[in-house]
Amino acid sequence: xxxxxxxxxxxxxxxxxxxxxxxxxxxxxxxxxxxxxxxxxxxxxxxxxxxxxxxxxxxxxxxxxxxxxxxxxxxxxxxxxxxxxxxxxxxxxxxxxxxxxxxxxxxxxxxxxxxxxxxxxxxxxxxxxxxxxxxxxxxxxxxxxxxxxxxxxxxxxxxxxxxxxxxxxxxxxxxxxxxxxxxxxxxxxxxxxxxxxxxxxxxxxxxxxxxxxxxxxxxxxxxxxx
Numbered sequence: 001x002x003x004x005x006x007x008x009x010x011x012x013x014x015x016x017x018x019x020x021x022x023x024x025x026x027x028x029x030x031x032x033x034x035x036x037x038x039x040x041x042x043x044x045x046x047x048x049x050x051x052x053x054x055x056x057x058x059x060x061x062x063x064x065x066x067x068x069x070x071x072x073x074x075x076x077x078x079x080x081x082x083x084x085x086x087x088x089x090x091x092x093x094x095x096x097x098x099x100x101x102x103x104x105x106x107x108x109x110x111x112x113x114x115x116x117x118x119x120x121x122x123x124x125x126x127x128x129x130x131x132x133x134x135x136x137x138x139x140x141x142x143x144x145x146x147x148x149x150x151x152x153x154x155x156x157x158x159x160x161x162x163x164x165x166x167x168x169x170x171x172x173x174x175x176x177x178x179x180x181x182x183x184x185x186x187x188x189x190x191x192x193x194x195x196x197x198x199x200x201x202x203x204x205x206x207x208x209x210x211x212x213x214x215x216x217x218x219x220x221x222x223x224x225x226x
Contacts, residue, residue: 002072004028004065006055006112007082009036012131012176016079021046028068028075030055030082047072055082055108056100062115069119078116079129080109080153090144098145105149110156117160117169124168130157134177 003020007013009031020027021044029037034052041048049071051064069075083105086093113128120126132154139147154173161171 001025001076002028002069002074003077003079004030004068004075004116005079005081006030006109009033009040013079013081014040016081018043026072028064028072030064055104058103058107058111061108061111065112065115074119074123075116075126077127077129078112079131080112081129081131082108083131083150085143085146087142087146089142093145101145102149105146106152109153113156113160117164120169121164121167126168127170127172128157128160128164129172129174130154131174131176132157134175137175 001023003025005013005016005020005027008017008027008029013031014036017027017029017040024046026047026049027044028049028051029040030051030053031037032052032054034050037050037052041050049068051068053060053064055061065075084101086097086101109130113130117126117128120128130153133146133150135143135147136150136154139151154175157171157173161173164171
């Protein structure tokens with residue numbers, strides 16, 4: 001089995017890579033920091049293919065796929081995990097930064113899913129995994145652009161599950177809540193010290209999104225100035 005993971009150098013992507021290593025899968029690791037990919041690949045004796053790519057550059061989004069498939073065979077599972085986060089007041093966010101986030105968190109996974117999905121549909125086999133966020137269901141104040149990107153990805157992914165089923169392609173949409181990763185830690189630090197994560201929010205958000213939005217609006221602290 002050939003699994004391709006974007007954003008594989010840390011956080012969720014790194015953990016997923018280790019899980020697939022344990023299952024003896026062949027894994028393509030995609031991220032900007034090649035040194036971290038090389039360090040991760042040394043943990044396994046299964047075949048890996050390393051791709052240094054910056055998905056904020058549209059020219060690099062799909063340019064690595066053909067080489068990866070030549071190295072390890074057709075991609076059986078594509079995990080769109082790469083993402084960035086901006087925790088900043090909407091009015092204070094430079095729009096170039098916002099456009100970069102939209103490119104990485106929304107446009108890149110959609111383009112990759114279409115490019116790889118066509119190959120999967122042609123052979124009637126494959127799985128696309130989109131790592132969205134609970135922010136797609138219960139948007140968090142101070143993260144407007146991230147909320148928008150993850151909501152867009154989740155909406156497309158949920159629709160594709162039905163659309164691609166007849167072509168033999170399975171689509172999985174993942175909604176992680178707060179997870180201890182470098183990105184989450186950096187984002188949490190931008191809020192005031194009163195920030196508290198309630199574990200029950202995850203279940204509330206999935207089944208009672210309107211209620212969760214009210215709670216988030218009421219209890220999320222203000223973003224620190226600057």
